[in-house]
Amino acid sequence: MNQHSLKLRLVAGGIVAILIALAVAGGALVVAFERHVSRTLAQDLDIHLKQLLAGIDVDPQGKLVLMHTPVDPRFAEPLSGLYWQVDDDRGQLLRSRSLWDSAMKLPIDRLGPGETHQHEATGPGEQRVLVAERAVTLAMDGKPVIVRIAVAEDLARVSTASLAFAKDLALALVLLGCVLAAATWIQVSVGLRPLVALRRGVADIRAGRSRHLPSSVPAEVHPLVEEVNALVDAQEGEIERSRGRAADLAHGLKTPLAALAADASRLRERGEHEIARDIEAVGEGMARHVDRELARARVRGRARGAPAASTSVSPLVGSIIATLSRTPDGGRVRFENLVADDLRVRLDRTDLAEVLGNLIENAARHAAGRVRVTADHDRPSLAIEDDGEGIEPNQLARVIERGARLDERGGAAGLGLAIVQDVLDAYGWKLELSMSELGGLKAAIAPRFALLSHCSPSKETMPSSA
Template sequence: MNNKRKSLKFRIVLLSGAWILMALAGTALVLLAFYRDHIASHYDAHVRMHMEEMVSAAKLTASGELDLAYPPSDPRYRVEHSGWYWQILHQGKVLSSSPSLAGQDIDIGSFVTADHHGGTHVIDAPDGSPIRVQTQQIPAGIPGEHLLLVSSAPMMGVTDDVIDVAQHLTVSFLVLGIGLVVAVYFQIRIALKPISAIHEGISDIHRGTADRLEGEYPRGVQSLVDELNNLLEHNSVLLRRARNQLGDLAHSIKNPLTVINNEARAMENSETGHLVLKQTTDIADSVNHHLSRARAFGTTNVLGSRAKVLPVAEDLAFALQRIYEKRKLEFDLSGLGNCAVRCEVQDLEEMLGNLMDNACKWANRRVVVHCTGAEGRRYLYVEDDGPGIPEDKLEKVLQRGQRLDESKQGHGLGLSIVQELVELYRGSITLASSGHGGLSVKLDLPGG
């Protein structure tokens, strides 16, 4: 799930989906607001129509009685508590009202004043339900006298219509939103195909199965691919040139060393000849070693190699048992199983060889080599039951030429060489105390 959260495709789809949902939700709210106003206006127009009927039908007689020629014709005014009400007032006194009020009055005292000339308000009906009320003052037929006409429609009708439309809009917009998100997903998937192809191509280069990006790409991406291929080709040219120069350097160094070595062999019986022969041999070995390491750095498919650990460890254990035969060391390789790493067999031999040889030098009786793995990585452990190394000196051991005990043979290059090799494969080396009492060296390498 973490990888999905980090992927470009997931982020774009997530952001697009969130924007689509917010846009649809906002649009739905605006549409509902417009529809609510439209429905309310429709109800208000209906109420005004019936009020016009009362305007033409209502007047006061000379005795102050209401003369209503005919009541509003809508049958809903005769259904009790329907929300469709009307009443006629004179000087605050109700002269007549619709049968739907069932003898009750609409309380309009909170918004009607002496100079009121009409308006629309939402108040509670006698039964507690909300209603939209319109009022209008008209001449009463007697000079100086006015009648107040009151007519209403139920808010429940407006609310029910809005809720019904909201339900339909919710379903429709939900389906539309899902459809848009799915469409965005496939659009992004198609749009990012060239990026995925580049990723696969780079993985092939990383594995050593290709040396450049192949295929045709869209115009906007093709320029990037061309630049990457140019960069790869440029690096390849530089590497070939460097390797050729290394070969020339090796040739120029080896020839004088060979001459000196031959002269030293002629004087081998003398102390000076023996010393010169030993030093020139060490120089030649060091030159060969570092030239081979430099050539390894120039190998383009170095991460495409695969090596099984157990056969290499078995060969090394067999050789080391003969070298340290008098000490009768035990090698435990049972924890290796089918462990494999992505590196050259020769480099694995050199890394394990240095570590196992170092473990043999310090072990009392036992050397253990085992492997664990997780998420494409392999962790190789080489442990011994020797005296170990103090924690404050662990970092010093990895420094080139550093040796904690000069009585042991070597040049102090073993662990530093292993560190260089493991870093070549984008791994790491860690030193710690072993559960067997000595030193534990952990190699972190890509799994094969």
């Protein structure tokens, strides 16, 4: 995908936003989980603390005794991570078996009656533990004694649970991210689909398959469609005006050219052959340019209008051959129409007749006695060949240059190669010149895309004649 693609930018932006959102959500969930585990741990410690408070007492000798210990078996397992400790201000100390031979280093704290304090401290083996403690006052030998009761649990439980939760959460977030990325791709693709339709609409306008963009588009792109359609209408209007001016100019020159030809004829009758020949050459060149501009104006109008109807090739070639057979050049050659009867092309019949007529006429003018018209269905293309002298291979490039003529060796005026190229360019076709197997020149016209098709002959086509 192109790095300047709007779709790529939208998808990349969406994925970046998804990654940021998932990272923030993941961190927040891990923190929330740690707080939840810490609260659960604190609640468990409070339960153990209440059990100790219910079992603490003083024996007749004034010693602290624990009538019953908490039921959690971890208190009896050495260094299990769950500990309790009871001491008083006279130095007496009771502790769980899990503490073994050590004691918890509790911070100096002033506890009020009935208050429960929680804080972190250092436990056995330098463990970080969460401590919950309370202070009670007991009577010993008639004197009040403050007893400090503490329960602690290793905080590694919180870290272990948080790490396990983070691993499970990471896997879930990765799967969620993939789903959201795919959803973003689909959303962007669906959202940009109207732009794809607009691109196809513009391509249809350029190809002559449509005159305007479709108006059934989302509201966000509807103003763009209206502006493009207005631009197309304005451009078509300008083209129409330009065609009109070109046609007016060309038709305006017809009469002066006819007068010029008449003057040349009178000069020739008076014996001024050289001057008459020069005037006729100038008039012929001007006539060619006029015919070319008329053809270009007509072809431009068709290319911007409705699509050209398909034309049956074989009957048209037969009609051209029948016409040329009545001319001096056509009467001395044998024409071969080898085009299949069911072959049709997407060109207007008049424009195709101008192209084929010009090429076949030039082939007849230069042929020694044979002109062949064939269709190559593999490329596909149409080819006009003759058995004349042909053109030197090193001259083919010069002949096909814009403005050159196929009939440079003859004296008759025709459309010329420039008009042929203009017509073909308007329909997306191309002209290729090469040496023919017959010995002369081969002029092949072929669409840049596959525009030839086989179908039943149209009722509108003329029968082939040779």
